[in-house]
Amino acid sequence: MRRPGTQEPDLPGDGVQAETPSRADGLARLASFVPHAAAYARERSRVVPPHDRVSRLSPYLRRRLILEREAIAAVWDVHPRDTVDKFVSEVLWRTYWKGWLELRPRVWDAYLEQRRRDRDGLAGTASTRYADAIAGRSGIACLDAWAHELIETGYLHNHARMWFASIWIFTLRLPWTLGAAFFLRHLLDGDPASNTLSWRWVAGLHTRGKHYLARAENIVRYTDGRFDPKGELDEQALPLNEPPLDLTPSPLPASIEVDTDLPSGLLLTPEDLSPEVSRLWKLRFRGVAGGWDEAVGDSLNLATAVVDFSRVAIADALSRAEMHLAVPSYVLDEGDWLAAAEEWALSLALRQVVTLETPVGRWRERLEQLDAQLARHGIALVRVRRIWDSSLWPGATRGFFPFNEHARRQGRLDGLTRIAPSQPG
Ligand SMILES: Cc1cc2nc3c(=O)[nH]c(=O)nc-3n(C[C@H](O)[C@H](O)[C@H](O)COP(=O)(O)OP(=O)(O)OC[C@H]3O[C@@H](n4cnc5c(N)ncnc54)[C@H](O)[C@@H]3O)c2cc1C
Structure with a gap:
């Protein structure tokens, strides 16, 4: 598709309107981005809505409505590899962060604990600064515009996220955990x-002593002069410190094999919504279930738009799974997700509930609770890790650059071709 009257290709995202939470829309967005992938390295830094120089694929990749390897394969399919390397590296950043946290789950627990303490400890002028910042009335025009953009669209360009986090931490002097919670x-x-x-990286907690300071000059340049916060930012601040936290990587727990002889059901969570592009595809199930869990949304105080996105994405995955696996689907009660999942497993006389891996986070915690509940009935909960994750996550022991090399050495990145629906993940 070309714009009328021009030889220029369409901008990425053309033909795909607002985010619509389905795998088909994720694939359509990917297809519309592919022609622009080679220009990405040159053009992605421009931070001007509607952000049509970047892919806007993150809500789909996040829920695995599309897979990292599909995004990489799609651009490699039509461009010489060296011309799309920047895009491939950005996608690998996502895998790297997932792997890094997977090897150090205590960093997530520490974040939740620190967030609670920071929330309880907020008082006086800090409390007012916080309320103003999240309402988009800090008085720093760029920060306020990004706060509104985030609330209204659910998206911020990567640079805006970096600048926002940096100004929040080093100019407003607000706790990083509360900024991270606002984003989440x-x-x-x-x-x-x-x-x-x-957020930890911006604060200087990821690479100790190395923080990211937003510079007014950069903001002017990359927003095409839309914002000019000269004199408003602390550009001299020192990195944050925190009490010692053990960051030694632990090995990944072994992925359990599915017992193909047991009566099994497939459970979908918004951590991975493409079961038809996974090893589970070939198994036989008695049914497939999934549904939003209010308890997860409440614990992270998720905005309605975020919950709605997940809700519709789960419904999309359920209908795809029902069709591909030729089994009935069940929508679990959001108000009592745990009990509903247990009841579903019992109603189908399952001996095994199989799910795609739920990485560190609230869904992992819910699955651990479900595991304990199902065990009382002699039903096993089996979390299947994708080959992509099993081969790449263990490489996230140090910084991104050694990880990137590790990833490219792993055969998983080579030999990627266009994905057929039944290819394992
Ligand atoms: C403070 C802060 C908070 C962030 N929070 C999130 C978050 O909650 N979820 C999230 O997916 N990304 C997060 N990012 C990373 C990045 O900003 C977004 O992934 C990216 O802006 C999404 O837009 P896009 O799809 O247009 O990206 P593109 O530039 O088109 O990149 C393609 C894909 O690569 C991945 N990617 C790109 N940059 C990064 C990155 N720096 N780290 C990890 N993955 C990346 C994303 O999956 C993205 O969809 C955060 C970055 C910062 C600085």
């Missing part, structure tokens, strides 16, 4: 790994 509440792609660890 509103981002359609809100993710425990990418979000928490990016």
